[in-house]
Amino acid sequence: MSGVAVTGSAGRLGRSVVAVLRESGYDVTSIDRTIPDGETNGRAVDLTDGAEAAAVMAEVKPEAVIHLAAIAVPFSAPEDQILRTNVALAHNVFGSAIEAGARTVVTASSPTVFGYGSPSGWMPEALPLTESMQPRPWNAYSLSKMVAENVASMFAAKHGNALRCASFRPCYVIAPEEWHGAPTQQGNTVRQRLDEPELAASALFNYTDARDIGDFLGLLVERAHSIPNAETFIVGAADAMCREPLADVLPRFFPELTKLARPLTGSRPAFSSEKAERLLGWRAARSWRTELADKSDVLYTETAGETR
Numbered sequence: 001m002s003g004v005a006v007t008g009s010a011g012r013l014g015r016s017v018v019a020v021l022r023e024s025g026y027d028v029t030s031i032d033r034t035i036p037d038g039e040t041n042g043r044a045v046d047l048t049d050g051a052e053a054a055a056v057m058a059e060v061k062p063e064a065v066i067h068l069a070a071i072a073v074p075f076s077a078p079e080d081q082i083l084r085t086n087v088a089l090a091h092n093v094f095g096s097a098i099e100a101g102a103r104t105v106v107t108a109s110s111p112t113v114f115g116y117g118s119p120s121g122w123m124p125e126a127l128p129l130t131e132s133m134q135p136r137p138w139n140a141y142s143l144s145k146m147v148a149e150n151v152a153s154m155f156a157a158k159h160g161n162a163l164r165c166a167s168f169r170p171c172y173v174i175a176p177e178e179w180h181g182a183p184t185q186q187g188n189t190v191r192q193r194l195d196e197p198e199l200a201a202s203a204l205f206n207y208t209d210a211r212d213i214g215d216f217l218g219l220l221v222e223r224a225h226s227i228p229n230a231e232t233f234i235v236g237a238a239d240a241m242c243r244e245p246l247a248d249v250l251p252r253f254f255p256e257l258t259k260l261a262r263p264l265t266g267s268r269p270a271f272s273s274e275k276a277e278r279l280l281g282w283r284a285a286r287s288w289r290t291e292l293a294d295k296s297d298v299l300y301t302e303t304a305g306e307t308r
Helices: 012-023 050-060 079-099 140-162 176-180 190-195 210-226 246-253 274-280
Strands: 003-007 027-032 042-044 064-067 104-108 164-170 231-235
Touching (some): 003 012, 003 050, 027 050, 050 079, 064 079, 064 210, 079 104, 079 140, 104 140, 104 210, 210 274, 231 274
Parallel strands (some): 027 042, 164 231
16 A cells, blocks of 8 residues: 555554554554654654755655644643644644655644633533534644644645645544553543543543544545545544533533533533544444453553553
8 A cells, every 4th residue: 555654653642543554554654753662664853843854755755644743732841832843843744745745644633622621611612512613722732733724724725636635633542551551641541531530521521542543544544535625523432431421421510511411412422523434434443331341450560561
């Protein structure tokens, strides 16, 4: 199959995306600031440097690029640094990939663009959230992701249908080892997020298995030229990270959402991936209900960094 470059390949999401794409037969080049031991087709590059980005893309000449590299956690760096870094990364990667001949470029956005968690309050148009709803970013991270989506749209407008650009908003990423007890991005475990709903409430109980995102990206690369250009997709699990219906749980944490939460019965999540299913035929294959089943005896040795 065709050559695909993945930026941010050493990250929590990137590792799974690279593995899934390779298992699907893609020739994948890993690009990150550092390349893990054992990676046989990797490039260590600072993509915030436009010259370095251009050089690596000119060398690799990928047919498709999946851009995951970013400061990936809100407030993990000064706000101006997050905005400056993430926007520069998106623009450099898109520009250099297209210049090198890539026909498909996809960027990771974030569901935080919807604006939930705003200290001044948040009231969406409806629940579940869909791509058609107005983004309301309120911090530098979510704003940088909104700009990345606009970068994708800009290059699509500039180059037309010869190029396919797309953005995706992955819900809270659960890496494979995290089902076995490794800490998630927030430092707590999956079981803790289920046992203590307040831990997942701030993200409206959204999540996705990293391997499912890899499957989504494989389909997107394969079918990009048969769908409309510059599309944005929510990519989330088919259920919520919660043991109770969100119609009952969300009002406890966000009373103002009581009426809007009424449709979220059963295991229905607050983020809809219907568009990805309709345009690409993608639907998440994994959930906490399947991945945690019969695994209560699996332990994670944090110091060793491996499951046992």
